[in-house]
Every structure is written in structure tokens, then in C-alpha cells.
Amino acid sequence: MPVFIQNLGVSYYGLKLYRREYGKKFRAMLEEFEKQQWYSYDELREYQNRLLRKLIKHCYDNVPYYNQVMRGRKLKPEDIKGVDDLKKMPLLTRETIKEHGDELLAGNVNQKKLVIGYTSGTIGVPMKLVWDKRVCLVKNVVDWRQKSIAGIKPGDRMAFLYASAVVPLNRRKPPFWRYNWILNHLHFSNYHLLDNVEYYVNKLSAFKPKAIEGYPSLLYVLARFMQSENIVIPVQAVFTSSETLMPHQREALEAVFDCKVFDFYGLAERDVFATECEFHRGKHLNEDFGITEVMVDGERPTKAGEMGRIVATGLHNYAMPLIRYQTTDVTMLASSECACGRSFPLMENVTARDQDFLVTADGRRISPYIVVGITRRFTNIREHQFIQEDGNSLRILIIRSDSYTDEDSRALIEQMKNVFGEKMNIELEFVSSIPRTKSGKFRAVISKISAEF
Ligand SMILES: [Zn+2]
Numbered sequence: 001m002p003v004f005i006q007n008l009g010v011s012y013y014g015l016k017l018y019r020r021e022y023g024k025k026f027r028a029m030l031e032e033f034e035k036q037q038w039y040s041y042d043e044l045r046e047y048q049n050r051l052l053r054k055l056i057k058h059c060y061d062n063v064p065y066y067n068q069v070m071r072g073r074k075l076k077p078e079d080i081k082g083v084d085d086l087k088k089m090p091l092l093t094r095e096t097i098k099e100h101g102d103e104l105l106a107g108n109v110n111q112k113k114l115v116i117g118y119t120s121g122t123i124g125v126p127m128k129l130v131w132d133k134r135v136c137l138v139k140n141v142v143d144w145r146q147k148s149i150a151g152i153k154p155g156d157r158m159a160f161l162y163a164s165a166v167v168p169l170n171r172r173k174p175p176f177w178r179y180n181w182i183l184n185h186l187h188f189s190n191y192h193l194l195d196n197v198e199y200y201v202n203k204l205s206a207f208k209p210k211a212i213e214g215y216p217s218l219l220y221v222l223a224r225f226m227q228s229e230n231i232v233i234p235v236q237a238v239f240t241s242s243e244t245l246m247p248h249q250r251e252a253l254e255a256v257f258d259c260k261v262f263d264f265y266g267l268a269e270r271d272v273f274a275t276e277c278e279f280h281r282g283k284h285l286n287e288d289f290g291i292t293e294v295m296v297d298g299e300r301p302t303k304a305g306e307m308g309r310i311v312a313t314g315l316h317n318y319a320m321p322l323i324r325y326q327t328t329d330v331t332m333l334a335s336s337e338c339a340c341g342r343s344f345p346l347m348e349n350v351t352a353r354d355q356d357f358l359v360t361a362d363g364r365r366i367s368p369y370i371v372v373g374i375t376r377r378f379t380n381i382r383e384h385q386f387i388q389e390d391g392n393s394l395r396i397l398i399i400r401s402d403s404y405t406d407e408d409s410r411a412l413i414e415q416m417k418n419v420f421g422e423k424m425n426i427e428l429e430f431v432s433s434i435p436r437t438k439s440g441k442f443r444a445v446i447s448k449i450s451a452e453f
Contacts, residue, residue: 018182018183022154025137026137026140026141026144026154029137029138029141030141030144030145030148033138033141033142033145033288034145034148036288037145037286037288037342037344038341038342039288039343040343041343044287044288044343044344045082045083047288048082048083048287048288048291048315049081049082049083051315051316052080052082052083052086052291052313052315053077053080053081053082055315055318055321055323056077056080056323057077058106058318058321059106059321059323060076060077061077061108062106062107062108062109063103063104063105063106063107063321064103064107065100065103065104066104066321066323068103069089069090070089073088073089073090075088075089083291086291086293086313086323086324089323089324090324091298091311091324091325091326092322092323092324092325092326093326094127094326094328097127097129097322097325098127101127101128101320104320104321104322105130105319105320106318106319106320106321109132109318109319113132113133114130114131114132114133114319115130115131115132115133115136116128116129116130116131117129117130117131117268118376118377118379119268119269119376126375126376126377126378126379126381128379129268129269129270129320130319130320131270131317131319131320132317132318132319134316134317134318135270135314135316135317135318135319136270138289138316139266139270139273139289142273142275142286142288142289143264143266143273145275145286146239146262146264146275146276147211147237147239147262149262149275149276149277149278150211150236150237150239150260150262150278151236151237152210152211152236152237154183155183155184156184156210156211156236157184157185157186157207157208157209157210157211158183158184158185158186158209158210158211158212158213159185159186159187159188159204159207159209159211159212159213160185160186160187160188160212160213160214161188161190161193161212161213161214161215161218161219161222162187162190162213162214162215162218162242163190163215163218163367163370163373164187164189164190165189165190165191165192166178166187166188166189166191167189167192169191169418169419171189171192174196174199174203175203176188176189176192176193176196176199176200177189177200177203186203186207186209188200188203188214190215190218190367190370191364191366191370191419193218193221193222194221194364194365195364197221197222197225198225200222201222201225201226201229201231201233204222204233205231205233208233209235210235210236210237211235211236211237211238211239212235212237212238212239212257213238213239213240213241214239214240215240215241215242215243215367216240216243216244216245216246216249216250216253216263217243217249217367218367219238219240219249219253220249220252220253222256223249223252223253223255223256223257224252226256227252227255227256231256232255232256232257232258233256233257233258234257234258234259235257235258235259236259237259237260237261237262238253238254238257238259238260238261238262239261239262239263239264240253240261240262240263240264241263241264241265241266245261245263250263260280261276261280262275262276262280263276263283264276264283265283265347267310267312267327267329269312269314269322269325269327270314270317271289271290271312271313271314271317271322271325271327272285272289272290272292272310272312272314272327273285273286273289273290274286274347277338277340277342278340279338279339279340281334281338281339281346282334282338282346282347282348283346283347284338284342284344284345284346284347285344285345285346285347286344287343287344287345288315289314289315289316290312290313290314290315290316291312291313291315292310292311292312292313292345292347293310293311293312293313293324294308294309294310294311294331294332294333294347295308295309295311295326296308296309298311298326302332302333304333304335305332305335306332307330307331307332308330308331308332309326309327309328309329309330310327310329310330310331311324311325311326311327312324312325312327313325331347331348332347332348333345333346333347333348334346334347334348357447358371358386358388358394358420358445358447358449359388359391359447359449360391360419360420360421360424361391361392361420361421361423361424362421362423363391366419366420368386368444368445370419371386371416371419371444371445372444372445374412374415374416374419375396375412378408378411378412379401380400380401380403380404380405380408381398381399381400381401381404381408381412382399382400382401383398383399383434384396384397384398384399384434384444385397385434385443385444385445385446386444386445386446386447387446387448388445388446388447388448388449389448389449390448390449391449392423392424392425393424393425393426393427394416394420394424394425394426394427395427395429396412396416396426396427396428396429397429397431397434398428398429398430398431399430399431399432399433399434400430409428412428413426413428
């Protein structure tokens with residue numbers, strides 16, 4: 001298919017997206033949320049309490065799992081008056097979501113208007129999640145609220161570099177990007193990046209984006225090249241997310257793009273959203289999006305300077321509400337307030353996820369986000385781990401669910417070969433458990449081939 005037709009396809013999709021996500025409703029809500037970020041602590045609490053009461057009542061009336069949990073604890077909706085009463089509810093683990101997924105769905109929502117997604121989080125186990133339109137809109141709004149802090153508005157020229165191939169994997173010549181004319185967005189392929197950095201930099205220079213957004217590790221590849229060639233492409237802001245942004249990466253990006261980096265943290269579950277303000281002193285938890293607790297052993301809130309697990313209660317998803325959802329991410333709350341005056345609490349950087357890269361038969365490096373992005377669609381795989389010992393073979397340990405079939409194996413191998421090439425020997429190994437590291441961490445990817453960036 002000619003490139004311009006594909007661009008049109010991307011743009012047609014963009015038009016639909018634009019109407020859905022940037023229409024009147026979006027603009028009105030963005031205006032409202034821009035005011036909310038200046039709420040005093042008391043105003044914010046009042047807002048959270050009001051939304052929480054409404055959500056709890058909905059859960060009691062319409063969500064079988066929560067109805068049962070609350071009855072079991074002899075709780076009525078009026079027993080939870082606000083954030084301080086949240087502790088009366090139990091923590092929700094990923095295991096519970098997997099076991100009771102369907103009972104977490106509200107019985108009174110229009111099933112046709114829902115968005116379904118799968119997340120593997122940090123531990124490589126796919127989990128089905130369901131969102132309603134409202135939470136999708138709010139998520140979009142809080143994203144643009146942070147962009148607005150950086151001086152970026154919907155419609156501004158933006159370039160994106162996320163884990164997405166965008167163009168056919170076997171393409172050897174540019175373009176390695178697609179342009180969405182409606183949104184004014186340029187999407188780069190991550191898959192072709194390492195062998196074609198110069199083309200990417202030239203394209204960026206010609207496109208003159210107002211902002212750039214992507215994974216730190218991918219943008220850092222561009223920055224390293226630009227530093228070695230003494231190239232500077234000034235933009236208004238760089239947004240990074242999904243991986244832990246290392247200080248040296250931030251420094252390099254700020255130098256080559258002559259701007260500030262705004263790193264943000266958005267839980268795939270759409271319960272937590274944390275963003276940098278103009279002071280860049282950590283990330284503000286957007287507490288009008290969800291209520292965030294940081295807890296030790298699931299028992300108590302952290303003390304100052306202590307690390308703990310993020311426990312999230314989304315305030316806007318009525319399709320599959322997650323109350324006190326225990327995430328796999330660990331963080332630390334900052335003890336001081338931010339000079340900007342927002343009462344959203346500040347979070348230090350979340351701990352790093354394992355960022356090992358796999359290598360294709362012809363020497364290309366593959367982000368774990370790509371492979372995990374593929375496997376998470378296989379809902380019959382309960383848990384998996386990629387192990388690579390050399391450049392020609394890749395071992396995948398798999399814990400199957402009861403409904404796993406040979407077709408799953410065939411499709412998985414085929415999709416892996418699409419990424420790693422036909423020559424890669426893909427071995428599936430069915431196991432009953434997957435060992436953890438000494439510190440008890442699960443690693444979705446273990447690469448024994450060093451890939452340096
Ligand atoms: Zn601030």
C-alpha cells in the first residue's frame with residue numbers, strides 16, 4: 001500500500017479519534033480539570049470524598065464482587081464517607097482480579113460502550129481490564145493538563161517514539177514513520193530505530209515538532225547520536241513515560257532538545273496518573289484522577305522517607321471499579337511541598353523495572369515492552385518469562401491456563417518470528433512455576449546478551 005494511503009488511514013483514524021477525544025466534552029472537562037489542579041487541600045479532599053461516596057454506592061449496588069465483600073464486612077455504603085474510611089475496604093490484588101474479573105464488572109453499564117485492555121504490569125501476567133468512556137476521557141484530559149503545563153495544546157505538532165512498529169517490520173528504507181494529519185502527530189517506529197538513527201534525526205529536524213514524547217530508552221538513542229554529531233533540535237518540551245527515566249537520560253534529552261523534560265507515570269490500569277510541574281521536583285499524584293495510598297506490606301502507610309507499594313483507587317471507572325488496587329510499583333512520597341502551590345502530593349521516582357533488551361538474529365535490540373506487548377494478548381498464558389542466552393535462540397517459559405491450546409503455541413511462535421526473524425529459534429517450555437530473583441522479584445525478560453546503549 002502506498003505510504004500516502006497509509007498516512008490517510010492513520011489520519012482517518014485520527015479524525016475519529018479527534019472527534020471522540022478532543023470534542024466539546026473534552027474541552028469542557030479540560031477546563032474544569034485545569035481549575036481543579038489549584039484546589040486547596042480541603043477542596044481536593046472534599047472532591048475526592050464526594051466521588052468516592054458515589055463510587056462506593058455504585059459498587060455496592062451494581063458490582064457483585066464488592067457487594068459480597070461489603071456484606072461480608074457488614075459495611076453499608078454510608079459507612080464509607082470519604083478517603084479516611086477507605087481502610088475499611090480490603091486490598092485488591094492482581095490474583096483477585098484474575099480470579100474474580102467478571103464479578104468486578106458492573107451489571108448496569110452498557111457493555112457495548114466499553115474499552116477492554118490487557119495489562120501485564122511488571123510481572124508479565126496478563127490481566128483483563130475494562131474501562132468505560134468516562135475514564136478514557138478523564139485519562140486523556142489529565143494527560144493534556146500536564147502538556148498544558150509545558151505549554152503544549154491539542155493540535156500542536158508532536159512526534160512520538162513508543163514501542164510500536166508503525167511501518168512493516170521488513171522495511172529497510174525510510175519512511176520509518178507515519179503522519180497523522182488531523183492530530184498533527186508524527187509516529188516513529190521503534191523497531192527500525194537502531195539501524196536508522198540518522199534518518200530519524202533528519203526527519204525530526206525537518207518536521208520541527210513543538211514537543212516530543214516517548215520511552216526514555218528510545219529517545220536516549222536519538223540523544224546519544226545527536227550529541228555525537230553536535231546536533232540540537234530545539235523544542236518546547238519532551239515527555240517521557242513507561243520506563244524509569246535515568247538522570248543521565250534526562251540531562252542528554254534536555255541538552256539536545258534544548259528544553260525541559262516532563263516525565264510522567266501513568267498506570268496502565270488507569271487508576272494513577274502522576275506528572276511533573278514547572279518545578280520538576282518529582283511527580284505530582286493527580287489526586288482528582290484517583291486516590292493513591294503508598295503502603296508497607298499492605299498494612300500501613302509509609303513513613304517519611306520510606307518506600308512502599310502504590311495502592312490505587314480510581315475515581316472515574318464505573319465499568320470495572322478497582323478499589324485499593326495493590327500495584328506492582330514501589331515509590332516514595334516526597335516529604336516537602338512543591339513551590340508551585342498545587343496540593344497534589346509529590347512522588348519520588350518509581351523504582352526501575354527490569355529493562356533488559358533482547359537481541360534478534362541479525363543483531364537488533366528489542367525492548368521488553370515489545371515482546372510483553374505481544375504476549376499480554378495471549379490470555380491463556382498465565383505467566384511467562386523470556387530467557388535469551390545467545391543471539392540465535394530464545395526460550396519462553398510458560399505457565400499455561402486450562403484453556404491453552406496448540407494454536408496458542410503456533411500463534412505465539414509466529415508472532416515472535418515476526419519480531420525476531422525466521423532464523424531465531426524459539427523454544428516454548430511449559431513449566432509449573434517461574435523462579436524469582438534473590439530479592440523475590442519476577443523478571444519478564446532475562447537477557448544474558450549485553451546490549452549497551
Ligand atoms: Zn509542583
